[in-house]
Amino acid sequence: MKFKHLFEPINIEGFLLKxxxxxxxxxxxxxxxxxxxxxxxxxxYAKRAKGGVSLIVVEGAAVEDKGKIYLSQLMASSETYLSGLxxxxxxITKSGAFAVLQLQHGGRLAMGxxxxxxxxxxxxxxxxRRDIVPTSMTGDDINATITSFTNAAVLAKKAGFHMIEINGGYGHLLSQFLSPRTNKRSDNYGGSLEGRMKLSLDIIESIKGKLGDSLPIGYQLMADELLPDGFSIDDAKVFxxxxxxxxxxxxxxxxxTPESFFNGDGLFAMRSPEGGTSQISRDIKREVTIPVFATGKITNVQMVEDILASESADALALDRPLFCDPDVPVKARSERISDIIECVSCANCNDRVMKGMGADCTVNPKVGRESEEIGTGSSVKKKVLIAGSGPGGIMAALTASERGHDVTLLEKGPKLGGHLKAAPKAPxxxxxxxxxxxxxxxxxESNVDVRMECGLTEEYLKDNLPDVLVIGTGVKLKKITVPVSEGREVDGPGAVLFGKKEPGENNVVIGAGFIGSEIAECIAEKGKKATLVEKLPSLAQDMDLVxxxxxxxxxDEYGVQFCLNSKLVEITKDEVIIEDSTGKRVxxxxDLVVNASGFNPANDFxxxxxxxxxEVHLIGDAKIPRNIHDAVHEGYQIGLNI
Structure with missing residues (x-):
């Protein structure tokens, strides 16, 4: 077997994980x-259990109302929630996995x-972005919190969970007590490491006192706060x-914690290092004999196998990889690696939750729709023609073909992917x-008939008339509407991303959405000066928060200059002339001017x-210029609707 370490069983207090x-x-x-x-x-969760995962830790359930972090957070604060839990x-259990409920209190990250x-x-x-001054917990508050965790553990056992996990990570309450950055107490719950550990240990003791050894307890440990003067790996070893x-x-x-994540040192951003916590989990593993799980940005099964083989962890606690593809274990066992949908760390899932919406997945539109009655076959087979092989067009083609339609996909160029080809070129x-x-x-692997270097024309359509036509032909760059000196070239974003043009000493990017901002970084990381000109008051508002x-x-590190609330006036042979936020002409x-001011749909046909x-459908950017997420989800839905 290719992944022999991955599929070795492991025993956790009498529960044999497959x-x-x-x-x-x-x-x-x-x-x-x-x-x-x-x-x-x-x-x-049942879908993930059916996909072959051995144990599922359900997302953090708040143990009391004042510990709730977001509006739609799961609760475990009273018997009212027993039936649903x-x-x-x-x-989870009937679908083949052990069920664990994580108990959580947000502390200063809580709502309100x-x-x-x-x-x-x-x-x-x-x-x-709100300024928060939390209230220091009194002795009564601490006792009430210990009781809340204990009652929630009892509730979890009644509900049929095999174990519980105490949330002591990601900057939530228990890690706030552990960290010398956030714990300035002078009583028994502060000061030395012994005092800062006390709340977590008292909660465990209280739960054990109530339930004995009948409900195994896991602990999610923040082993390194990744901030100056924060909780360190040395303290974590002792703890x-x-x-x-x-x-x-x-x-x-x-x-x-959220603070370190936004510094780029966290586990889940596109720029975060691969391997997650596997290095520090090895340090913790050397100190204890109980199983130690690594987590974080571990994006593929070979990485999982390598971490296990190196004895850096006893098991892996994956979240986004299983969020993206619930069938990772099944596909890995059968060595269908190319069929695994890997997480790209775009952070859309987390971003939506922080904004008060349910999570969904950019690269897998089926996530969050597991409860829907979606038919796998169509009652009437149709001839479907899809023009454009961007992510929306491909997803529409795959979905329609899977449902039994006769699908042809046209791509006018020599390569598939549309504007998705440019995405990996950005920093x-x-x-x-x-x-x-x-x-x-x-x-x-599909039955889709792919025609390369074949665009959608009137002649082609007459000769290959379909029942359904889907147009996903992407976008075209908005034209500069101000005067431009004769002979002055104004390039599009692709000129920089694909290396067609080298920046000069001074470069101006018009438009500071995420594309323009990334172009400016591309220029600045080469040691060249970049200036962003934007009519709006802020940069890259079309990106996720992290x-x-x-x-x-x-x-900021590269010294990119921003001209916000500014109006483009003219582009001369040597300069870009703007009217700044004060009305002053600047x-x-x-040397190089890049037009990243936006796009229009390419849907002239x-x-x-x-x-x-x-029956004709527009999808993705050919309908409204947006992003990869919207194209993928729209393509999937069109494929279902045909």
Whole structure:
């Protein structure tokens, strides 16, 4: 077997896991807004269990209302939630995995205007940008929190969960007590490491006192805060030993907090290093004899196998890889590696939850729709023609073909992918290559008839008249509408991304959405001066929060200049002339000018097509210029609707 370490069983306090792939807690926002389990949530987790994962840690359930982090967070604060939690546990168990409920308290990250924490250390939340001054917890508050965790553990056992996991990571309450950055207390719960460990240890002792050894307890440990003067790996080693002494069944090693994530040091951004916490989990593993799980940015099964083979961890706690593709274990066992949908770390899933929406997946539109009654076959086979092989066009073709239609996909160029080909060229975005490779592999294995260097024309349509025509022909660059000196070239983003043009000493990028901002970084990382001209008051507003924050920091490090709230006036032979936010005329030297001001749909053939074909659909950027996520999801839905 290719992945022999991955499929070795492992015993956790009498529970024999069939393989070393577990699913770690990841917020989805799939519960109801009042914290009850939804049908959508049950179906989502059951699908992952059916996909072959050995153990599933359900996303953090808040143990009390004042610990709730987001509106649609799962709750485990009273018997009111028992029925739904039981349905969830049974759904996982009947589908083949052990069910674990993570218990969580957000502390200063909790919702509301007066959150609690170890101390009243103020900070600016990187997710919401709001300034927070938490209330320092009193002795009564601490006792009440210990009781809340204990009652939630009892509830989990009643609901049928095999184990619980205590959330002590990612900057939540228990890690706030552990960290000397956030714990400035002078009582028994602060000061030395012994004091800062006390809340976690008291919670474990209280649960054990109530339930004995009947419910194994895992602990999600922030082994390194990744911030100056924060909780360190040396402290984590000591704490891990104490956790083992207290009877913890396993430790899941995490690192970082929202503060460090937005510095680019976290686990999940596109620029985060591969391998997750495998290095520090090795350090923790050397200190204890209980199983240690690594987590973080571990994006492919070969990486999982290598981590296990190197004895850096006893098992892997994967979240986004299983969010993207619930069948990773099944596909790995049968060595169908090219069929695995790998996470690209775009952070769309997390971004949606932070904005109060349920998570979905950019690269797998089926995620979050597991409960829908979606037919796999069409009652009437149709001849479907799809023009354009961008992500939307390919997804529409694959979906329609899978449902039994006769599908032809046209691509006017020599390569598949549309504008997806440009995405991996941007700084920190090489992971998009894996999605493009996946789509191309799926096309090869499908019954889709792919015609390369064959564009959609009136003649072709007359000769190959379909029942349904899908137009996904992408975009065309918006034209510059101000005067441009004769002979002055204004290039599009592709000139820089694909290396067709080398930047000069002074370069101006017109438009500071995510594309323009990334072009500016491409220029600046080569040591050349880049200036962004933008009519809006901010940069890259069309990006997710985490990757945007990291990009803005990079632009600042490289010294990229911003001209915001500025109006483009003229492009001369040597300069770009603007009117700045004060109304002042400013002349900017420009050896290279890049137009990243936006795109228009490339759908000129649409009116004529409607006169020739009964059913015509526009998808992706050919409908409205947006992003890869929207193209993929729209293509999938069109494929279902045909």
């Amino acid at each position: 393989n070393r792939i577990t699913m770690s807690a990841m917020p989805t926002g799939f519960s109801c807004t009042n914290g009850f389990v939804s049908k959508k949530m049950v179906s989502y 039981n349905e969830l546990a049974e759904g 205007s007066n959150p609690m924490s170890a101390s009243d250390v103020s900070f600016t939340c990187p997710c919401t 891990a030993k104490r956790l083992e002494d207290c009877g913890i069944a396993y430790i899941t090693v995490t690192s970082g 920190g975005k090489k992971s998009w290559i894996t999605f493009l490779d996946y789509l191309q592999n799926q096309l090869k 990757n945007r924050t990291i990009l803005l920091r990079k632009l 002349e900017i030297k420009a 649409y009116p004529k097509a409607k006169d020739m074909v009964n």
